Amino acid sequence: MRTYLLGLALLLASPALLGSTIYKYTDANGVTTYTDQRVAGAAVFVFNDNIVEDNDRQVYVTTRSHAGGDTLVVKNDLYAPVEIELEITRAEHVRGVPSKPIRWVLQPRSEIRLLTLAPTGTGTPRHEHKLRYALGDPRAQHLTSTYPLPWRGGPFRMTQGPGGRYSHTGPKGRYAVDIAMPIGTPIVAARPGVVIKTENNQSGRGSNPAGNFVRMLHDDGTMGVYLHLKRGSVQVREGQRVRAGELLAQSGNTGNSTGPHLHFVIQKNAGLNTVSIPFEFAQPVNAMPNFAVGGDR
Numbered sequence: 119m120r121t122y123l124l125g126l127a128l129l130l131a132s133p134a135l136l137g138s139t140i141y142k143y144t145d146a147n148g149v150t151t152y153t154d155q156r157v158a159g160a161a162v163f164v165f166n167d168n169i170v171e172d173n174d175r176q177v178y179v180t181t182r183s184h185a186g187g188d189t190l191v192v193k194n195d196l197y198a199p200v201e202i203e204l205e206i207t208r209a210e211h212v213r214g215v216p217s218k219p220i221r222w223v224l225q226p227r228s229e230i231r232l233l234t235l236a237p238t239g240t241g242t243p244r245h246e247h248k249l250r251y252a253l254g255d256p257r258a259q260h261l262t263s264t265y266p267l268p269w270r271g272g273p274f275r276m277t278q279g280p281g282g283r284y285s286h287t288g289p290k291g292r293y294a295v296d297i298a299m300p301i302g303t304p305i306v307a308a309r310p311g312v313v314i315k316t317e318n319n320q321s322g323r324g325s326n327p328a329g330n331f332v333r334m335l336h337d338d339g340t341m342g343v344y345l346h347l348k349r350g351s352v353q354v355r356e357g358q359r360v361r362a363g364e365l366l367a368q369s370g371n372t373g374n375s376t377g378p379h380l381h382f383v384i385q386k387n388a389g390l391n392t393v394s395i396p397f398e399f400a401q402p403v404n405a406m407p408n409f410a411v412g413g414d415r
Contacts, residue, residue, distance in 0.1 A: 177251045187236035190247060193229040197357045198314040198335045200224050201387055203250040204232055211241035223255050254387030258339025264400050267407045268308040268344065268382055274299045276403045277379060293394040294383035297403060301378045303369040305344055307360045311336040318352040320372050329373025332366045345381035346372050
């Protein structure tokens with residue numbers, strides 16, 4: 119079966135069509151076609167490009183028991199600050215339980231002793247806890263809204279922009295962009311920063327809708343995320359300092375991606391809630407990249 123992804127990319131790139139219905143059908147020769155015209159037997163096409171965060175299990179609580187009770191320690195193994203909220207639930211026969219959840223900003227690769235629960239001496243001490251966290255410091259301020267193109271080559275086309283009806287609707291991806299490009303296109307850092315999370319081993323749809331990705335922490339506390347990368351192509355490691363224009367990986371078609379493209383988004387912590395924030399490219403997407411701006415290192 120053959121599929122014309124270029125036709126799909128052109129359809130999605132049209133501003134008029136982003137708000138209309140696109141149909142998908144396969145003819146007798148096994149050729150799959152995407153069109154905005156209703157065709158007998160065609161199904162409505164739904165662009166599926168979720169950016170669900172992976173559950174990294176790198177921010178967690180440990181309990182240190184001693185003669186005075188139980189001290190709860192929150193550890194952050196990530197290379198980025200995290201905002202945490204710790205709530206004590208179902209506490210019995212202990213004192214020191216806070217009246218409301220404790221919030222704190224925990225720095226990269228660090229830990230903090232948040233509280234100690236002491237036994238009352240009148241029964242068996244019991245308690246449970248609930249931890250919530252979000253990547254990034256909620257006090258971060260986005261210091262720039264203009265970004266060089268984070269790839270080499272082209273020109274390419276934007277197939278879905280901010281607020282696209284297919285997937286860019288939730289708070290994490292509302293201002294994301296999708297750029298159709300061949301698998302193997304070099305993806306470079308749009309801004310300098312520290313790599314805080316990567317995935318490099320996923321094939322096809324895999325288990326993570328984001329596919330293979332690189333997440334970077336910028337110096338102003340915002341984060342740049344590059345999704346759906348080619349398996350085995352990620353060239354950077356967690357904790358590595360990266361320059362603007364430095365090679366990160368190659369574009370791919372992994373995770374919940376219906377065609378080869380780069381999903382690029384800028385995010386920040388808005389108070390225990392990761393949200394995307396507006397930005398714009400320094401030049402038109404469908405023009406040849408200005409490597410003097412974007413960096414060709």
